[in-house]
Amino acid sequence: MPDDETQTPTLNRGGAAHTPAGLPAPRLPGAAEAPAPWLLRLIAVGLVLAALNLRPAITSLGALLEEVRDGLHMSGSVAGVLTSVPPLCFAVFGVMAPRLARRFGAGAVVCAGMAAIAAGLVIRPYIGSTAGFLAASALALMGIAVSNILMPVIVKRWFPDRVGTMTGLYSMALALGTALAAAVTVPLTSAMGGSWQSGLAVWAVLAALAVLPWIVLVRDRTPAPGTPAPDRSGSRQASRQASGQASRPGDAPALRITRSRTAWGLACFFGLQATAAYITMGWMPQIFRDAGVSAGTAGVLLAVTMAMGVPLAFVIPRVAGRLKQQGPIVVVLGLCGLIGYGGLYLAPAAGAWVWAVLLGVANCAFPLALTMIGMRSRTGAGVVRLSAFAQSTGYLLSIPGPLLVGVLYQHSGGWGLPIALMAGLMIPQMVAGVLAGRDRTIEDEC
Numbered sequence: 003m004p005d006d007e008t009q010t011p012t013l014n015r016g017g018a019a020h021t022p023a024g025l026p027a028p029r030l031p032g033a034a035e036a037p038a039p040w041l042l043r044l045i046a047v048g049l050v051l052a053a054l055n056l057r058p059a060i061t062s063l064g065a066l067l068e069e070v071r072d073g074l075h076m077s078g079s080v081a082g083v084l085t086s087v088p089p090l091c092f093a094v095f096g097v098m099a100p101r102l103a104r105r106f107g108a109g110a111v112v113c114a115g116m117a118a119i120a121a122g123l124v125i126r127p128y129i130g131s132t133a134g135f136l137a138a139s140a141l142a143l144m145g146i147a148v149s150n151i152l153m154p155v156i157v158k159r160w161f162p163d164r165v166g167t168m169t170g171l172y173s174m175a176l177a178l179g180t181a182l183a184a185a186v187t188v189p190l191t192s193a194m195g196g197s198w199q200s201g202l203a204v205w206a207v208l209a210a211l212a213v214l215p216w217i218v219l220v221r222d223r224t225p226a227p228g229t230p231a232p233d234r235s236g237s238r239q240a241s242r243q244a245s246g247q248a249s250r251p252g253d254a255p256a257l258r259i260t261r262s263r264t265a266w267g268l269a270c271f272f273g274l275q276a277t278a279a280y281i282t283m284g285w286m287p288q289i290f291r292d293a294g295v296s297a298g299t300a301g302v303l304l305a306v307t308m309a310m311g312v313p314l315a316f317v318i319p320r321v322a323g324r325l326k327q328q329g330p331i332v333v334v335l336g337l338c339g340l341i342g343y344g345g346l347y348l349a350p351a352a353g354a355w356v357w358a359v360l361l362g363v364a365n366c367a368f369p370l371a372l373t374m375i376g377m378r379s380r381t382g383a384g385v386v387r388l389s390a391f392a393q394s395t396g397y398l399l400s401i402p403g404p405l406l407v408g409v410l411y412q413h414s415g416g417w418g419l420p421i422a423l424m425a426g427l428m429i430p431q432m433v434a435g436v437l438a439g440r441d442r443t444i445e446d447e448c
Contacts, residue, residue: 037160041218045160048215049153049168052112053175055119055212056150057283058183058205059142060088061308064283065187065301068291069198074132082408084136085284086401089276091143092150093397099151108152108159109219115152116216118145120209127199145209177312179208184287185305188298259391262447264378267437268371268392271332273399274431275367278339280404281424282307282361289417293350303358310362311369318366319373328374332367332435336428339364343425347418364428367435371396380443388444403427 063070063084071081102111122142126135153172161168183205191201259265286307287300295303322328342360345353375389410419 042160044215044218045156046168046171048112048212048219049156049172050175051208051212051215052116052149053153053172054179054182055116055205055209056146056176057180057308058208059119059123059139059146060280060283061180061184061304062187062202062205063139064285064287064304065184065297066191066198066201067284067288068297069191070135070202073198074135076132078408078412079405080132080408082405082411084139085280085404085408087136087139088143088146088283089280089397089400089404091140092147093394093401095144095147096151096397097394099148102148103152103155107219107221108155109216110221112149112152112156113213113216113220115145115147115149116209116212118142119149120206120213123206123209124203127202142209173315174312177308177315180283180311181305181309184283184308185302188301192298259387259444262444264438264440264442264447265388265391265444267434268374268378268388269395270399270434271367271374271431271438272371272392272396274427274434275365275371276396276400277403277427278424278431279365279368280400281407282365284404285407285411285420286358286361289346289350289421290354292417293354295351295354299354303354306355306358307362307365310359311366314363314366315369318369322370322373323377326441328370328377328439329436331370332439333432335364335367335370336432336435339428339431340425343421343428347421347425350417367431370435371438374438378438378443380445384444 067081067085070076071078076084099111106114119142122138122140122145126138126142129135129138157168157172187201187205190204191198194200194204283304287297287304290300290303291297318331322331325331338360342357342364345357345360350357371392375392379388407420407423410423411417414420
């Protein structure tokens with residue numbers, strides 16, 4: 003069978019099709035012209051700016067949570083609700099992103115997402131009530147949810163030959179934005195007169211800047227460069243394929259994924275690691291502050307924890323891909339979490355930097371979970387089904403964790419019970435991860 007790549011015409015800058023040998027070929031039906039270099043550069047800038055805005059709404063709040071609680075007279079339980087809002091919004095609004103992108107275009111949805119982030123961030127500090135603060139936070143998180151889902155779509159659409167490079171670029175920008183907001187929110191607040199409202203609202207400026215590059219793509223509805231436009235006469239079949247409905251018996255999407263132990267293991271592993279991540283982002287600075295660490299240093303410690311994801315997000319997937327079973331990596335990450343939580347319990351201030359690094363390593367279960375999702379199915383359609391199931395179910399499972407930490411903190415008057423809960427959750431996380439990391443696919447179980 004001839005190699006597909008040698009038979010597929012490519013588009014030159016003018017949009018004319020040529021074979022790899024340089025011989026002219028007919029223009030592909032419905033194919034889009036190659037984008038201008040300036041447009042690709044603008045989209046690359048837009049990707050970086052968008053990624054920088056996907057976490058500051060969360061980590062900037064974690065750095066100033068005590069001031070926000072005092073200013074809005076929040077109880078610990080209500081603050082727990084506040085820290086549970088991100089995974090709830092990601093679970094609810096994230097599923098809307100593909101449908102919105104099909105109707106309005108991915109670029110337009112990301113542009114609207116950045117605008118929603120900017121509006122939510124500038125409104126929530128000044129609205130003056132807890133309910134309003136929660137609603138404005140949800141608006142910002144809605145923008146984050148849809149933009150987060152569509153980043154890989156944008157990369158595949160405009161940079162089909164540089165997917166790895168561009169994914170790495172926006173992943174690094176995401177980690178940088180996460181760490182930056184944690185590290186500089188408190189110093190910025192002090193520089194602006196000590197007002198927590200200003201310290202939170204300042205991040206709306208970065209989100210507003212991120213809107214600008216995407217305005218160019220608001221009207222874009224064309225298919226990815228170099229790919230044929232959808233066949234309108236076969237729209238029903240295309241819709242079936244896009245939604246993962248198999249046209250032949252035995253295809254992966256026809257599997258009943260809820261019968262797979264591996265799928266449930268991945269969903270639980272994803273949910274438990276997300277629980278740990280959002281508890282960390284929402285509560286870790288407060289744990290250090292209550293132990294006597296200054297607000298500025300507590301923010302930097304959170305930044306260190308988040309920054310660990312920059313190098314390890316590249317290393318862990320490569321190592322995991324070379325192993326038949328990913329259970330050993332799961333156990334190592336889990337043990338780092340257990341040691342980190344043990345340190346927070348016994349000597350939170352004395353070993354603060356060590357605990358921050360260890361918890362940062364433990365939080366790298368996220369790229370491991372994504373890697374395992376790609377390895378646990380034999381087909382691309384199966385991976386899509388597994389990813390949707392594991393992530394949506396996982397985010398739903400992660401919602402109660404931060405809320406429960408807030409309730410325990412309020413009623414116990416200290417961090418002993420909440421930290422014990424965090425450490426206790428690492429055990430089922432390791433069990434679920436070992437189950438999900440076995441050398442098998444969902445097709446073997448359904």
